[in-house]
Amino acid sequence: MNKATAQMRPEESGRIAAFGIDLGGTKIAAGLIDTEGSVLASASVPTPATEGAEAVLDAVAGLVDALGAAPEAAGLRIRGLGMGAAGVIDAGNARVLSATDTILHWAGTDLSAGLLARTGLAVRAVNDVHAHGLGEAWCGAAAGKANALLLAVGTGIGGSHLLGGVPQTGAHHVGGHMGHFASPLATGVRCSCGRTGHLEAIAAGPAIHRNYLRLGGDPYVADTRELTALAHAGDLLAIQTLRTGGRAAGIAAGSLANILDPELIVFSGGMTGAGDLWWDAVREGFAAEAIDPLQQLELVPATLGNDAALIGAAGLFLAPQTSKD
Amino acid sequence: MNKATAQMRPEESGRIAAFGIDLGGTKIAAGLIDTEGSVLASASVPTPATEGAEAVLDAVAGLVDALGAAPEAAGLRIRGLGMGAAGVIDAGNARVLSATDTILHWAGTDLSAGLLARTGLAVRAVNDVHAHGLGEAWCGAAAGKANALLLAVGTGIGGSHLLGGVPQTGAHHVGGHMGHFASPLATGVRCSCGRTGHLEAIAAGPAIHRNYLRLGGDPYVADTRELTALAHAGDLLAIQTLRTGGRAAGIAAGSLANILDPELIVFSGGMTGAGDLWWDAVREGFAAEAIDPLQQLELVPATLGNDAALIGAAGLFLAPQTSKD
Numbered sequence: 001m002n003k004a005t006a007q008m009r010p011e012e013s014g015r016i017a018a019f020g021i022d023l024g025g026t027k028i029a030a031g032l033i034d035t036e037g038s039v040l041a042s043a044s045v046p047t048p049a050t051e052g053a054e055a056v057l058d059a060v061a062g063l064v065d066a067l068g069a070a071p072e073a074a075g076l077r078i079r080g081l082g083m084g085a086a087g088v089i090d091a092g093n094a095r096v097l098s099a100t101d102t103i104l105h106w107a108g109t110d111l112s113a114g115l116l117a118r119t120g121l122a123v124r125a126v127n128d129v130h131a132h133g134l135g136e137a138w139c140g141a142a143a144g145k146a147n148a149l150l151l152a153v154g155t156g157i158g159g160s161h162l163l164g165g166v167p168q169t170g171a172h173h174v175g176g177h178m179g180h181f182a183s184p185l186a187t188g189v190r191c192s193c194g195r196t197g198h199l200e201a202i203a204a205g206p207a208i209h210r211n212y213l214r215l216g217g218d219p220y221v222a223d224t225r226e227l228t229a230l231a232h233a234g235d236l237l238a239i240q241t242l243r244t245g246g247r248a249a250g251i252a253a254g255s256l257a258n259i260l261d262p263e264l265i266v267f268s269g270g271m272t273g274a275g276d277l278w279w280d281a282v283r284e285g286f287a288a289e290a291i292d293p294l295q296q297l298e299l300v301p302a303t304l305g306n307d308a309a310l311i312g313a314a315g316l317f318l319a320p321q322t323s324k325d
Numbered sequence: 326m327n328k329a330t331a332q333m334r335p336e337e338s339g340r341i342a343a344f345g346i347d348l349g350g351t352k353i354a355a356g357l358i359d360t361e362g363s364v365l366a367s368a369s370v371p372t373p374a375t376e377g378a379e380a381v382l383d384a385v386a387g388l389v390d391a392l393g394a395a396p397e398a399a400g401l402r403i404r405g406l407g408m409g410a411a412g413v414i415d416a417g418n419a420r421v422l423s424a425t426d427t428i429l430h431w432a433g434t435d436l437s438a439g440l441l442a443r444t445g446l447a448v449r450a451v452n453d454v455h456a457h458g459l460g461e462a463w464c465g466a467a468a469g470k471a472n473a474l475l476l477a478v479g480t481g482i483g484g485s486h487l488l489g490g491v492p493q494t495g496a497h498h499v500g501g502h503m504g505h506f507a508s509p510l511a512t513g514v515r516c517s518c519g520r521t522g523h524l525e526a527i528a529a530g531p532a533i534h535r536n537y538l539r540l541g542g543d544p545y546v547a548d549t550r551e552l553t554a555l556a557h558a559g560d561l562l563a564i565q566t567l568r569t570g571g572r573a574a575g576i577a578a579g580s581l582a583n584i585l586d587p588e589l590i591v592f593s594g595g596m597t598g599a600g601d602l603w604w605d606a607v608r609e610g611f612a613a614e615a616i617d618p619l620q621q622l623e624l625v626p627a628t629l630g631n632d633a634a635l636i637g638a639a640g641l642f643l644a645p646q647t648s649k650d
Contacts, residue, residue, distance in 0.1 A: 261495020
């Protein structure tokens with residue numbers, strides 16, 4: 001094939017895109033993303049978490065195959081496969097350094113080699129919260145900001161500090177563990193990391209529910225969603241525990257602002273859907289904590305919703321700020 | 326003068342140096358610093374704080390004149406005047422954005438214009454704690470580290486997060502306010518910023534002394550230095566309050582490590598001279614707070630001592646990582 005012919009190959013002349021994978025303990029979501037951050041096609045499967053890392057990589061490859069065969073993929077020039085994955089990820093080598101037992105034998109998995117062998121694609125990976133942050137910084141609530149903080153408040157709490165749109169993953173790949181941050185409202189309360197007093201222990205969704213039960217709440221209230229509904233119906237203990245979680249998150253956001261001085265703070269995760277009771281408590285906690293020059297800082301919800309992490313993962317190949325690595 | 330002659334001028338052919346100024350509320354220290362970070366000559370005067378900003382700039386210019394006339398300055402090629410100054414400093418424009426009343430009318434001072442007019446030198450400035458961090462990252466305890474955290478625990482508490490040796494000053498020039506960070510050991514205690522519960526309110530030197538008095542300590546113990554001596558002599562309340570301050574600083578260091586994931590944490594400021602009682606409490610607080618992958622992180626004392634800020638200030642013109650701005 002001569003050079004002129006090569007230039008005519010459809011995969012060379014077509015639109016550029018990448019696969020983005022959001023890999024969590026219960027679900028693997030995959031998307032085919034273009035250079036604008038639009039999701040051209042998507043699919044998901046339950047994570048075969050108990051079957052181990054090889055089965056999980058097979059499932060990812062299966063999603064990529066399915067999306068690659070979709071009509072939307074025709075003529076696209078695929079740059080690679082970006083992944084946001086649970087656990088501590090060495091972004092330089094796309095390797096899982098450590099992880100909880102949620103996915104069997106997940107720690108140590110070489111995502112790059114395992115997925116290159118299965119798909120033939122170049123692979124990049126970051127921790128899922130950093131993928132989320134990258135998505136919001138690329139084409140979501142923090143687009144165009146040189147210094148932004150994402151705080152994800154859901155089943156757990158994590159964060160991503162983005163400088164020039166690039167998540168700061170730290171010297172040992174554990175940067176952004178914003179949930180493991182001393183909270184004055186969590187003194188003595190056990191955290192998922194085995195220590196006590198951390199933000200996640202009082203402000204994560206399940207922590208709010210546990211706090212409600214600990215303070216004598218109705219044991220038939222099954223989860224934070226029910227608790228939130230109860231709070232909005234006027235139940236005082238539900239209001240109190242929901243507000244404690246929100247206030248703790250707001251205090252943490254204020255402390256983080258005083259340290260990192262971002263242009264804005266983007267909140268994501270399940271708790272951002274808990275309504276004004278939660279948001280008002282977040283804003284009050286922030287106001288009590290942030291120094292004067294930061295009192296007017298914008299606290300905004302994320303805009304990419306459930307697609308943020310897979311868009312951000314694809315952004316490892318497509319976002320102007322990260323794709324040159 | 327032709328080009329060849331110009332190249333022979335002594336200021337062109339001589340060793341390169343810069344002036345570094347460490348400007349605090351009570352003292353102005355100035356140094357003539359070479360490209361290795363060595364202090365060739367230094368001088369200091371009390372800050373004429375009650376006489377206002379113009380008098381302070383005159384005093385700085387007087388120090389620069391004196392050092393410029395010193396024998397050590399002969400034949401040096403002076404790049405400029407770098408300053409680490411109290412207050413919130415707009416590093417891009419070398420301007421004091423806001424400050425306490427310690428120096429009269431200090432807020433709003435245009436350091437660049439005021440000192441250029443007086444000395445003819447190019448001027449750069451950062452907040453004094455960032456200057457301190459820059460010094461340690463250039464040629465002190467954090468030399469060669471791509472990601473380092475400096476925590477200064479003295480009369481106040483501040484910090485500097487250095488990426489590639491560059492202090493992260495934030496979007497509103499207030500990054501590094503590590504003292505204004507919720508501490509579980511400071512709940513309800515008033516902070517210098519007017520809020521409550523911040524680290525500085527329990528862990529700064531004067532705060533440790535106030536805590537000692539509040540808990541019923543001997544009112545004839547005049548300051549933290551005396552309290553520290555008493556603690557080392559076995560006084561239990563002095564030990565307790567010294568340790569509370571150290572533990573709070575250690576908890577904060579652990580929280581900050583979980584977020585920023587630095588290669589090491591450098592401690593500076595007066596409290597680092599308080600001996601093993603303080604350092605042991607810092608290490609215990611850190612160990613209680615840092616996540617597993619960071620338990621072995623190095624916590625080290627700063628190595629440049631009182632010269633750190635003026636060396637770092639000169640580094641704004643001389644350090645490889647910052648001088649290209």
